Amino acid sequence: MKWNEYIECMDREQLTKLQSERLSTMVERLYYNVPFYRKQFQKNGIEPGDIKSVDQLKQLPFTTKQDLRDNYPFGLFAVPVADVVRLHASSGTTGKPTVVGYTRKDLNIWSEVMARTLTSAGAGKTDVLHVAYGYGLFTGGLGVHYGAEKIGATVIPMSGGNTQRQLQLMQDFGSTILACTPSYALFLAEAMAEAGMTVDSFKLKAGVFGAEPWTEEMRREIETKLKIKAIDIYGLSEVIGPGVASECMDQCGLHVFEDHFIPEIVDPKTLEVLPYGQIGELVFTCVTKEALPLLRYRTRDLTVLNVEKCSCGRTLVRMKKCLGRSDDMLIIRGVNVFPSQIETVLLEMNETRPHYLLIVDRVNNLDVLEVWVEVDGQLFSDEIRKLEALKKKIQHNIESVLGINASVKLVEPKTIERSEGKAKRVIDKRKLM
Amino acid sequence: MKIKQLSIFLENKSGRLTEVTEALASASINISAFSVADTADYGILRMIVNKPEQAEQLLKAKGLSVKITEVIGLVVPNEPGGLHRALQILSSEEISVEYMYAFALSDRATVIIRTEAVQQAITVLQKHKLELLRASEIYEL
Numbered sequence: 001m002k003w004n005e006y007i008e009c010m011d012r013e014q015l016t017k018l019q020s021e022r023l024s025t026m027v028e029r030l031y032y033n034v035p036f037y038r039k040q041f042q043k044n045g046i047e048p049g050d051i052k053s054v055d056q057l058k059q060l061p062f063t064t065k066q067d068l069r070d071n072y073p074f075g076l077f078a079v080p081v082a083d084v085v086r087l088h089a090s091s092g093t094t095g096k097p098t099v100v101g102y103t104r105k106d107l108n109i110w111s112e113v114m115a116r117t118l119t120s121a122g123a124g125k126t127d128v129l130h131v132a133y134g135y136g137l138f139t140g141g142l143g144v145h146y147g148a149e150k151i152g153a154t155v156i157p158m159s160g161g162n163t164q165r166q167l168q169l170m171q172d173f174g175s176t177i178l179a180c181t182p183s184y185a186l187f188l189a190e191a192m193a194e195a196g197m198t199v200d201s202f203k204l205k206a207g208v209f210g211a212e213p214w215t216e217e218m219r220r221e222i223e224t225k226l227k228i229k230a231i232d233i234y235g236l237s238e239v240i241g242p243g244v245a246s247e248c249m250d251q252c253g254l255h256v257f258e259d260h261f262i263p264e265i266v267d268p269k270t271l272e273v274l275p276y277g278q279i280g281e282l283v284f285t286c287v288t289k290e291a292l293p294l295l296r297y298r299t300r301d302l303t304v305l306n307v308e309k310c311s312c313g314r315t316l317v318r319m320k321k322c323l324g325r326s327d328d329m330l331i332i333r334g335v336n337v338f339p340s341q342i343e344t345v346l347l348e349m350n351e352t353r354p355h356y357l358l359i360v361d362r363v364n365n366l367d368v369l370e371v372w373v374e375v376d377g378q379l380f381s382d383e384i385r386k387l388e389a390l391k392k393k394i395q396h397n398i399e400s401v402l403g404i405n406a407s408v409k410l411v412e413p414k415t416i417e418r419s420e421g422k423a424k425r426v427i428d429k430r431k432l433m
Numbered sequence: 434m435k436i437k438q439l440s441i442f443l444e445n446k447s448g449r450l451t452e453v454t455e456a457l458a459s460a461s462i463n464i465s466a467f468s469v470a471d472t473a474d475y476g477i478l479r480m481i482v483n484k485p486e487q488a489e490q491l492l493k494a495k496g497l498s499v500k501i502t503e504v505i506g507l508v509v510p511n512e513p514g515g516l517h518r519a520l521q522i523l524s525s526e527e528i529s530v531e532y533m534y535a536f537a538l539s540d541r542a543t544v545i546i547r548t549e550a551v552q553q554a555i556t557v558l559q560k561h562k563l564e565l566l567r568a569s570e571i572y573e574l
Contacts, residue, residue, distance in 0.1 A: 375442050375475075380498040382440030382477050382547075383531050384470050409474055412444045414496040 003119035003151065004112070007259050008314045012307070015315065019262055020053040022287035027051040027060070030293065033078040036071060037061070037295065054262060057285060058273050062296045065098060068238065073099040077291055084291050088237055089137045090336060097137075100237045101291040107146065109288055113243035113257045114147020120248045120255070120312075121208045121231040123177045125152035128203075130170050132180035132188075133211065133334075135159040139241030140211055140334065144179045147243060153177070160184070163191045171202055178207040181334045182214040182222060182230070186365035189225035204228045210235065210242055211334040212367075213322055215431075219251075232321060238297050239284045245319055250311050253318030260288045263317060264296065265305055268326035276307045281326045282319065300327045330360055330426065332367045335404050339425045342371060342406075345397045349390070354379060357416045361429040369406040371398065376413045434555045434565045435503040437485040438545065441478040442498035445471065453478065456495060462488050465571055466545055468534035479534070481506075481545065483572040504547045505554055506566035511542045519544070519563055526557050543571070 002008050010018075028048040030037040040061040041047070051059070067076065074081055085104050089097035102110065123129060129148040133140030141159055148155045156173060158166055160180075166188060170178070178185060185207055192199065204226055210233035222230045234254050235242035239261055245254035256263045265280040266273055274280040282301045286293040302324045307317050330337045339358055346354050355374040360367060373379070373394060381387055391408045398406045417424050443449045450469075457464060466481040482488045485501055492499045509515040516535070523530065528550050535544040543566060548554050558565060 375498050377498075380440075380442050380500055382438075382479060382500055382502050384472060384477060385531075387475075387477075388472070410442075411475070412442060412449075412496075413498055415444065 001119050001122065001124065002314070003116040007257075008116065008255070008316055010259075010315055012315055015259065016054055018259060019287060022259075023054055023057070023262065023285065024049075024052050026285075026287050026293055027295075030078060030295065034076060036067065036076055057262065057264060057296065060285070060295050062271065062283065062298055063294045064298050065238070065300075068098045069096055072096050074101065076294070077101055078293055079103055079291050088139045088142075088241065090237055098238065100139075100241075103290040106240070106289050106291050109260055110143060110240050110243055111146040111150040113240065113260060114143055115150040116257060117208065117233050117243050117246035118144075118147050118151055118153070118177070120246050121177065121233075122206050122229065122249060123148070123151060123153055123208075127153040127176045128156065128174055129153045129177045129179060130156045130158060130166075130173075130175035132158045132160060132166055132178065132184060133242075138334075139235070139237045143235070143241035143243055144208070148179075163188065164195065167192055167195060167197060170204070171197065174203045176203050176205050178204055178226070178228070180207070180209065181211050182209040182218055183212065183333070183362065183365050183367060185209055185222050185226065185230070186218065189222065190365060193225075199225070199227050202226075206231060208233045208246070212331040216321075234319070234322070236299060238292075238294060239286060239299075240289065244284070248310060248312040248314060252310065253306055253320055255310065255314050255316040255318055256305075258316055261286055263305060263319065265303070266298075268300075268302075276305050276317075279304050279323060282322075300325050300329060302326055328426065330358070330428065332360055332369050333404055335402060337369075337402055337404070341401055342398060345394065345401055346373065348397065349379070349394065355413075355416045357424065358426045359429065360426070367430070369404060371406045371408050372411050372416060373408060374413045374416060375410045434505065434559075434567060435551055436481060436506045436545070436566070436568045436571055438502045438504045438547070439480050439482055439485055439488055439492075440500045440502050441480075441492060443476050443478055445473070445475060450478070452495070453492065453497070456491055457482065457488060460484075460487065460491055462491075463572075466534065466536060466543070468532075468545070470532065479532075479545075481571055502547060503551045504545050505551060505558070506568075506571045507544045507546055507558065508564040508566060509542050509544060511537045511540050515542065516544060519558065522557060522561050522563070523548070523554060526553070528554050528557065 031048045083103050084101040086102040089099045131144050135141030206229040208231050219230045231247045233246045235244040244261055245256040247254050262285045264283045266283050268281040282299045282303050283296050285295050301322045303322050304320045305317050309315050328339055357372040359370040394408045463483045464480050468479045470477045489499050528548050531547045533546045
């Protein structure tokens, strides 16, 4: 099933023409409305009207997460804040989050791409959609929610947590589609078994899972345990949120909704554009959004694009499941975590930078984060009471910056391995790639 | 009357304690009092040695977290109520004890006491004619 067959199966030549027209208009709009981009256009000698085709994308400047931070909160918006009807934000390094804004038209675009996503996972008007992504500043919950309402499904805005109640309502309301992180889907499956509920007493038929990396093994496990079709979806708030790309029922790559978001693959070191089929960093250019249309936004996700027509009939380019990151970002329980954020928390407690190590693991299908901190110099008190208070404070501050629980372990100096004088900061035991 | 105590942060791993005692033994440093406070993950080793500064340097060089803390060495009679009297004095002055450990030898017992208000505790205890060990005395015990 396709929500927008006209676009999703469009002849590629025609699609390129559409993208080119939209890109040209966008560049002109950014020139006049966003000083950040105008400065760079002028530096590179680009005038409004110069960019006429997607082939010229490579002449345009890149945008990074740092640019969003430097222009916090609304500096990159291309419309007056009065025209923005919604803000979302993600956690930041020094308390400053990454802010994204939407006009009414942007929300319509978002609903449209999410409607395509849910339809390609087999959802329709008669379905009951259980949304267990977090609602709030995180884009997951509301993103899926609006798409689900657009297709006319019955939406249950559960948000995260309270697993027993999730199961109860899923069973009572006869939910047919589950939307959450893949690790939470597995967690639900296990909680179901523990509560003595059989999967046959549920009406689930499919799930749309994203916001964190997952493997084919996890997919098979979810599909077997919940007896559903597990569909991979992809998105990031800087581009729009969930709804940037989605698998179809054939599960052979995620179709990028490139009439709105033009993907490129670049070499993360040289920033050269790479041809289809080569691994590199995924970059998106928004060509229809109003509030925050970013040019060549560097996702830091590594993947491959495949332009062959899919067996489902869609002509939209497909991206592989993400193969890794070109930076040190971790995704823990769906939350983006940079080691530098933890470092900032630790720096606030001590004059000198303590050595630390992040150990990420998956226990009972839930991500767990353990933070080892070397107790040295100022941090060391000979009273247990004070050391325990220190531990709690670190834990609390990590939670308030990142919004996730971490268990803190105090260790002796030099416990954490140094390689070439530089400490290893992260051990990820999840083996997701 | 202030006594220098050595505090060392140790993870609960086998062999850690031995490393400390070995280092002190090879430098001919004597331990006169000793206590371990432990939690699930780590412990704090506290001890009175005859050359605290030298021991601190030695253990720091081995990469350990070491700190010198000031404590009091209180002498009480080894009999019922001996410790109680001293603690009552501190409590009536609202001096709280962070931690303490003790060892008894025949008719006398020595209690090592750590409090935030070391000087105040010394003054109060002396006022009540309690016997306190000098640093030089305890290091030679």
